[in-house]
Amino acid sequence: MLGSIYIGMSGLTAYAKGLQTISNNVANLNTPGFKATTPRFADLFYGQQFAPGQPGSTSTQSFGSGVEYGYASIDFGQGDIRQSDGQLDLAIQGTGFLALLDGDKVQFGRTGQFILSNDGYIVDQVTGLRLTALDSAGQPEAISVTGKTISPPAATTYVRFSDNLSSGATEFSIPDVVVYDGNGTEHALSISFKPDNAIFPGRWAVTITDENGKVIQTSPLQFLGGIPEPGMDTIDVTMSPAGAEPFTFTLDFSSGVTGFSAGSVSTLKVSGSDGSLAGTLSSLFIDADGVLNIGYSNGESLPLSPIALAHFNDPQQLTQQGNGLFDASHASAPQYATSRGPGVGALISGAVEASNVDLSTEFGRLILIQRGFQASSQVISTANEMIMQLFQMRGTQG
Structure with a gap:
């Protein structure tokens, strides 16, 4: 008994x-x-x-x-995926774990709300552990934006045009065409078009004028059958602004531009250009492929490395820790992959996984x-x- x-x-x-x-x-x-x-x-x-x-x-x-x-x-089992306000909040739809660095030790979690720390690393705002990406050897390393917070200025190399320059127009101009020199200084140009077909039908004289009213150059643009003639469908323009190195950019009429008759009405416009002024870090976001990107105030962006995800053959070997973390000290080594890679699900930004x-x-x-x-x-x-x-x-x- x-x-x-x-x-x-x-x-x-x-x-x-x-x-x-x-x-x-x-x-x-x-x-x-x-x-x-x-x-x-x-x-x-x-x-x-x-x-x-x-x-x-x-x-x-x-x-x-x-x-x-x-x-x-x-x-x-999968918890509900709930939208959140943080661009760096991460959740995983499917299997897999985020790899987080605690010094030299890797911890694992299913979700996290991350911020940019003062030392330039992406860290979980609750635990302070560093978010990782895959290095060249396929192993997790802490993500740092140190040295990447400034986007240097870039000189314009092309200005692309589209739509119709009517062959029946007597003149046409496009004001405030913005280009940038190597220092990132903005220049607003005016580009005017006048028929010059006395000898060559379909030819236009293109005049480029700077913001001070100074003519930079005048060059020909040739149409043949309503389409810019190859070899005469681009114009190279060289500027020598004060305080900056001379730079050359191309006015590109080769794609999407026509010269059909539409009376006196022309719809020619700028469809794209490059170049930018200097920019500072304004945002951090993860794209659909699970890659961390830096957004700058000048509209440019810089992709960094893809976020590291871990797959375990037997997750039951993991030890549950506090703050949603798992320890793998007694588990077999994980296999690392990127979003939607072998054995792992899709990484979702701006979301957290609920209990x-x-x-x-x-x-x-x-x-x-x-x-x-x-x-x-x-x-x-x-x-x-x-x-x-x-x-x-x-x-x-x-």
Whole structure:
């Protein structure tokens, strides 16, 4: 009967730990990236040798000695993906883990809300761990924007045009065509077109004038059958602005420009150009391919490395830590990939993964844990009553 009391006590201990597991799940109902755990129990047995038959024969009979709390199985099911306000908030649709650096040690998580730290690294604002990208060897390294916060100025190399320059027009001009020199200084040019077809039908004289009204150059533009003639469909313009190196850019009429008759109305316009002034870091964002990009105030952007994701053959080998992190010290080495790579899902920016705790499931387990605890308690009470009866019988005999 004393053994029965110990067996009942093992039940109380095991179910108390199970209750702790369920309580932790319920408490983390709204914790981003939290993965629910399921309590697992194991039976306890011990063996006793005895010889019931002939001399030298042995047999083993097993006696139950109760129950123990075995382990907590982690449920890696997908939690809801919820939109957030942070451009650097990340979640994973599907399997895989974010690789985060804690010094030289790699920790893993399913979601995170990241910010740019003062030392130039992308860090989780809760844990301070550094977000990683894949290096040339396919291993995770901390992402840093140090030395990349300024976008240098770039001189214009082309100005592209589109639409129609009517052959029936007597003149046409496009004002405020913006180009940039090597220092990033903006220059607003005026480009005018006048027919010059006295000798060559379909020819135009193109005059480029700077913001001070000074003519930079005049060059011919030739149309043939309403289409710019190859070899005469571009104009190279060289500017020598004060305080900057001379630079050359091309006026490109070769694609999307026509010279058909439309009366006096022309619709010719600038369709694109390059060059920019100096820019400062204005935003950080992750594109659809899982690549971190820097956005600058001058409209330019710089793609960095793709975010590192990790795949484990057996995620149950991971140890659950606080703040939605998992430790892989006792797990087999992970395989690293980028978004939508082998074994990993798609990286989603501007979102976080919610907890995967299901309240109805937890309450169902709670009832089972409660019933098990009550039954173990009843076993102890019954064994105690039987021992008391033995004591009473002894007292009566005495």
